Amino acid sequence: MSEMRGDLQKTVDRIFGAHCDRTVRESAEAGAWPAALWQALEEVGLDRAALPEAAGGAGMAFEDAMFALRRSAYHAAPLPLAETMLAGRMLCAAGLTVPRGALTLAPVRSGDKLEFLQGSSGAAVQGTVQRVPWGDVCAHAMVAGVLDGKDVLGLVPTAGALRGVEKNLAGEPRATLAFERTPLLALAPLEGAPARLETEGALCRSVQMAGALERTLEYSLLYANERVQFGRPIAKFQAIQHMLAQLAGQVAAASAAADAAVEVSALAPDEFAVAVAKARTGEAAGKGAEIAHQVHGAMGYTREHNLHYSTRRLWSWRDEFGNESCWQSRLGRMVAGQGADALWPMLSRL
């Protein structure tokens, strides 16, 4: 790990260590905004880590920003950090000003669409979108769609648009927002904006899953070494050792796939690498969570143990921005369409 990365990890871990305990997570699930934690992140500029300094950002490399996101997921931080980073990056790409505060984005659910209208008093957005992450607490949403046959990106206030809040399995809010000819605060063309939103989202969730998986492995190793049955720690049983070895494999694979996607997405997300990452980390999430829970026995099934903060996130994130099947089938169709002879040349370019 580079020195820079090491310092970044220390900073991020210090913030989450100080402001992200189970009390904060529980009250966030009950609907309270973790103001102190968000403020601490803002103070060091993590919410806009990868934005250029000219745009009010910290000018950090994209890879480093994604590393910070991964650590936030390791700590199961109940915040729209991924969404804020993502929206900031796309707004910046479209040349728009990034507002302060937490940001959300829409549409995120497959099949949801927003209509963009050009009126006499400026552009507006129309339509209902569901499962908008943290849509109830973010003052602004980045929205993507098509206007006059051109892909566009806009910024819209969420005030008055809230129609309801569901929760994902981790208790993170997923809001229904209805825009009724809501005037846009800003609008700019951005080639491929709606598809890019989905791919950026899948990249973030892949990175987050890699972070949460890392934590489930740590919890599992700790527990297996502490828990004594039949007169010895269960970590001494070969059956448990082999389960943990498989968990370590899933964690390493998720990490490798997510890192690979981040590396080639510095300017814009690379669709092939992101498809690989979302498919692979999503699979690792399910398999990893299963093993971690089996190792933890009944204790891991309780609210008291911390394992569920990680595993409930894994079970949620794998289905957001396209599940494994969605990305696998895209990869599969791409590969089959290009033909078997093109597969190896394509793989070996990576």
Next chain:
Amino acid sequence: MHEFRFDPVRMPPAAQALRAEVRAFIAAEVARGAFTPSRNSWSSFDPAFSRKCGARGYIGMRWPKQYGGHERSALERYVVTEEMLAGGAPVGAHWVADRQSGNQILRYGSERAKRAILPRIVAGECYFSIGMSEPDSGSDLAAVRTRAGKVDGGWSVSGTKVWTSGAHRTHYLIALARTAPKEEDRHAGMTQFIVDLAQPGVSVRPIYNLYGGHDFNEVVFDGYFVPDDMVMGEPGMGWKLVTGELAFERSGPDRFLSTFQLLLESIRAVGAEPDARAANEIGRFVAHLVTLRRMSTSVAGMLERGAQPAVEAALVKDMGTAFEREIPETFRQLVPTEPTLGEGLSYAELLGMGILRAPGFTIRGGTREILRGMIARGLGLR
């Protein structure tokens, strides 16, 4: 605890140029009918092809020039290896010598052994087998019973090795033998010897595999004489040498590309517009393959830096061989075919070979269970 970090490696420009060169070489060989892309790449024994590889500088790539080597990087070697496997080239004759035996001789062999053997390996003319397993010693390698006793000018070896792939047509093997009685430290008292299979005192008998193929052998030593300068390292160092050798054996692309040709043929069989299920499965395999390849090249990078990535190699092999085994299991249902015994020339035969060879993937070079034990040790559990 071990960190299990698979840091990325960037292929140097020289490696990319080499990739194009190897690919063109393989295509030209296929075009002129020298071989049909093999279903069984690193088990296909073709001395003529090995000599061509030697002439082109594709063997002993990392070794010093004074022993005929080419002083190229681990990543360049990696590129050649994966291109050969992906192209289905018959690299089986020189595979073991190039992958592990030659490296061991370079590090632990006598000057005479290095001079006599390495240049011939590099030329693609000298082939090796692995002499580790025995009838009563497989996963538990420290239980070897082959003994070597000191005699004037060398050692006298007696005992039996099994599952010795290729020994009926290779020139040498490196045998692990007990040279001192078992002590409390059961890993002490073992030594590796270079055995010339053409000398008297060693006999080779076939052990046919489940589909009737002849790859395995039983190798019996009856007072076989090994001169002192064919001892690897110091007597008693055997365990250390064997574990080091296995790191070379475990992390390469040969641990996840065994059924790559079947994957390609299956993609052809489902066609350009696969149904939903076939598209998912192909996509899943591609996602796994990309990830495995990244982890495996990362281990090559560790070897390049002189690290000892034995635990990472075990992890890549465990996941890679599981992947290889899934390919026939999945496509047999997507491309409804009755698998057929044969050479792998039709899809049904290729599938048949995949199914019949699959059990070996998770056994050879260290069983899945041994690998998971090593990973668990890396996790601090043992």
